[in-house]
Amino acid sequence: IRALLHPQCLDYQPPFKPPYHLEFCNYYEMFGCCDQKTDNLIAERYWDIMDLLGDEGYELCGDFVKDILCQECSPYAAHLYDAEDPYTPVRHLPGLCFSYCINFHTKCHSVVKYLSDSKILQESCEKDRSHFCNLINLPDQDYCYPNVLQNNDLYSNLGKVVEDPKGCLQLCLKEVANGLRNPVLMLHSGDGTHRMFVAEQLGFVWVFLRDGSRLEQPFLDISGDVLTTPWLGDERGFLGLAFHPQYKHNGRFFIYYSILVNSKLEKIRISEMKVSAHDMNVADPYSERMLLEIEEPAANHNGGQLLFGLDGYLYIFTGDGGKAGDPFGKFGNSQNKSALLGKALRINVDGSSNNGKPYKIPPDNPFINEPDARPEVYAYGVRNMWRCSVDRGDPVTHYGRGRIFCGDVGQNRYEEIDIIVKGGNYGWRAKEGFECFDIKLCQNSSLDDILPIYAYGHHIGKSVTGGYIYRGCESPNLNGLYLFGDFMSGRLMALEEDRNSESWKEKNVCMGDAKTCSFPGLINHHHKFIISFAEDEAGGFLSVSPFGTVYKFVDPSR
Template sequence: MVAQDPQGCLQLCLSEVANGLRNPVSMVHAGDGTHRFFVAEQVGVVWVYLPDGSRLEQPFLDLKNIVLTTPWIGDERGFLGLAFHPKFRHNRKFYIYYSCLDKKKVEKIRISEMKVSRADPNKADLKSERVILEIEEPASNHNGGQLPFGLDGYMYIFTGDGGQAGDPFGLFGNAQNKSSLLGKVLRIDVNRAGSDGKRYRVPSDNPFVSEPGAHPAIYAYGIRNMWRCAVDRGDPVTRQGRGRIFCGDVGQNRFEEVDLIVKGGNYGWRAKEGFACYDKKLCHNASLDGVLPIYAYGHAVGKSVTGGYVYRGCESPNLNGLYIFGDFMSGRLMALQEDRKNKKWKKQDLCLGSTTSCAFPGLISTHSKFIISFAEDEAGELYFLATSYPSAYAPHGSIYKFVDPSRRAPPGKCKYKPVPVRTKSKRIPFRPLAKTVLDLLKEQSEKAARKSSSATLASGPAQGLSEKGSSKKLASPTSSKNTLRGPGTKKKARVGPHVRQGKRRKSLKSHSGRMRPSAEQRRAGRSLP
């Protein structure tokens, strides 16, 4: 079992693996044996990180000039999703999901296919972009943003309900309208073109292919704004759970939820929020047979769920089977443990371990507050991406790896040999910013030693002559603040001379989407408070 504190909180530690990122929204691997990971920033830049921890100086992809986002805190638009084709090693294809303006200045979500350059395996071929799907966005928030591949080889696309508050579009809202692609889980085959000229084919076993008026690409519906979904690798030995898709669906005013995606499922929005009714008229409609969340929590816990992963790695065996996720606004980390007998999930809080449990080389026990995304590397180890100041242009994002201090895998068991990859760009070594627990303990010990030495000198024969000087020297160590900073206490970022930061910080308190809308957005009528 994972070690617990007296309140039953699972104690884990972290190691910092990257920093200086601008709202890192996604970290994925290519599944090609190189054990590289690709980190996407909200502004539209993707970086390559190598197994030795270094980052390549030149970006893998730079779409800043096309991607639509702003420095406003709460702007949910931007580069939102990245996925590599299951056969990437052979076809060099990957897929991106981002906000943009079309030629008529209409906001859209664009899903495109691209290829990696033949000349450089760490560079995307910018000329290779093929737009697969575009969806018009009626508002600036609730943009969805993920497009993983399932074990069936099909791409699953998670769209938001179109924005604003309460899904106000049409009689029942976009999410319940099966002719709309908003508020949906879409399932498409990107390997074949459709007969109607589309650059994808609709799988013949999609649940609504024969329903009049329903878009055939819809796999599930009734979702508000699923933010971060993951495909379960399954138990390393038994394969139990393999292929399940978990999602965090951001709530409106009261509840956040975690869902398991099922074929043809109706997840209830806007009739329901979590387990409760939201639109009472729709909620009491006898024909609404919704899929209930596996877990939901109220806004006393957090106000914007960030979906995570089921841990299936090698290095921390006690974590196997735990679904680990978090909350963007509160910075809280949580886990769900499945009870297979009664088919229910039990929630447990995750705590960053004490200085005793995390007092090992390279381990830290603090993180930046705003949890944007979770990630899994090629070996199955688990990470999360967070920032101390959630503006798309503020370089205060970091990536942290989970470490269970209570039980580690036997030495040598988790070794792997990455496939060599040619690098043309300069490698930038990783320089950690977060202080490790050992560093903090060393600082505390040195301060205590200085304090003891000063006290000894002060009690000597010359005490009366140097009383004023001694008291000044003693004041520093005794009044110094604790250096163990909590989440979100890093220095605030400057986001440009035209942005008034006071209003940006204030806007964090409101909540109707994944990242809260700014005061300017509300004044412009883009989002309701």
């Protein structure tokens, strides 16, 4: 399967390689959502239908029916069956692209009554072919069958900036690291060494020296403890890393990763560790001290951002618990302040509390006096914030210093960028972007949510990756811009603040043309997906690709 979109099964688990050969839906035996038992059940259903059709029907419609039934095994089954939208029932039939559906209906409309017991589908199938195919189609043409396998235009354009270069700020790239295995973050330790630390989802952290060389021994290897799989689309794994503001003196750092308890219960764990007393480039493997564990009800939406604010406190960004539409409890996890999922948490790691917790609650945490709220909660109503950053502030005026920016991944329609403030409600699941998602919750007068500073629709991208405000010296045209991207489309974007109107406006950025980026060592293209952004100790700006490459942005005008 050539498609590299966002694979997910109907049970919200990542796709996998079946342990045994699939006899029927063998197209998906290398990577998909069916094991042999499910494959056998689909085959039984298929032959039951073929018995009803007879030899002539088998000859005409057998391939159609097999393709349609086997989409349950597709690595994109959750999208094909619209399972990610909690306000639509899971489809009886997968989303079929209009032209494919017309061809299917022309030859095999009599089969529909065997594939679905939906009266709406059966009636429209008999009365109006176009209406039937519009019902079967998906709004997102990237995922309807067979586009999900064959849309060459989609895949060939992934990672290419589509803006007209005229009037856009052209940037070049310089490759600074490669050969990594699905890196998810890169950051510096703030100790004056200018080392960069790159974390791989498998549970390894590597050290890159100032000259760009990578040390042979990993800084940290907890791959034996981290819950992850090699399958594309698995959101679990080693997800977060933060160095203590006094790391240079105390050697303390903090990690965020997925674990499996008793071979059954999935959790996220936040722990403290220390650097080795004998080697500054290796962590002490025996120093782990667990701070917090949170049960994860599903495999997706695991959050994963750790960072220290200028207040010295550790901020922890959790996902809403997964599945679709935050279906947990009456209002979902994100709007429930007694749950730790779907939140920005804030704790003081310099000390322990009287009740035995290995951290303290900051005395000004906003919900500390609410009896039903967890005292760790700093902000709520977030879905799955993927990459947050602290603004260094203008190097001269210090304007903006300490603001926390986050990209919050959307559900069906919108991706958003938020500035996190104490006590803020960021709207999910009542809202997605600027629009209502759950109508009843959205119309609740007590919602009082904080709107994003920017949101964009799924025609631009489908999974936001939060970035940084550029405050470095090397690329003057980037000064004050918030640069971020989209994981799915590979698109690079920027926001510029209008302080007079207190609003943010998109600024066009694009890869420079061949002539612009013709200097030695510069390139004008990157891999398809942007999984993370980073800032080096001097304020330089980098992006991380899951294909194992790290790039540094260069303003060619310098």
